[in-house]
Amino acid sequence: SPVYSDDLSRRNGEVYRLTTALYNSGVKGSTVEERANICLALLMGYNASFVDHGEKQKHVQKILDYCWDILETLPASLLKLRLLTACYGEVFDEPLADEGRAIIASWDSSSLTAEQMEAAEEFQNVVDNAYPWEYIED
Incomplete structure (x- = not known):
């Protein structure tokens, strides 16, 4: 509605x-x-x-x-990925993104839970759209 x-x-x-x-x-x-x-x-x-x-x-x-x-x-976990995502969304510090990628890479992709898939997608969305309110000219 x-x-x-x-x-x-x-x-x-x-x-x-x-x-x-x-x-x-x-x-x-x-x-x-x-x-x-x-x-x-x-x-x-x-x-x-x-x-x-x-x-x-x-x-x-x-x-x-x-x-x-x-x-x-x-420790590396779903919670840590979520916190890294939230922090990265504020400061866009690449080491945070690297640590998030490492956590996702450590997961068995064939047995991801729905929460892990959602967190990985949210992480990727924040990384891909790091500056959603700014136009960056090449």
Whole structure:
């Protein structure tokens, strides 16, 4: 069914509000996987929202700074690929893409789960469209 602009704006504002509430609660978790999931949720929430009350970029940068430590200790996994994808979508740092490619290459392509296929497709989409809002002239 159609979503009207006022409803879209309300929903988007709610995503931003919830993401900011999670951010303000602090990145807590007893395991590196829990902290990675929280960072992933934060990056995805801020990325999905077009709302910004002036602190969004500062929050995203702090999350990214925290992610660098998490990525160093997080084992190669579906979660790590998702976090690499979210981080790469913010900074377009090629070593992140290389690590994502290595994770995908390590998977047995004949027995991929639906989640692995979706994550690999999302990763490739972000890598292929690194600058979706800019025109790059050759």
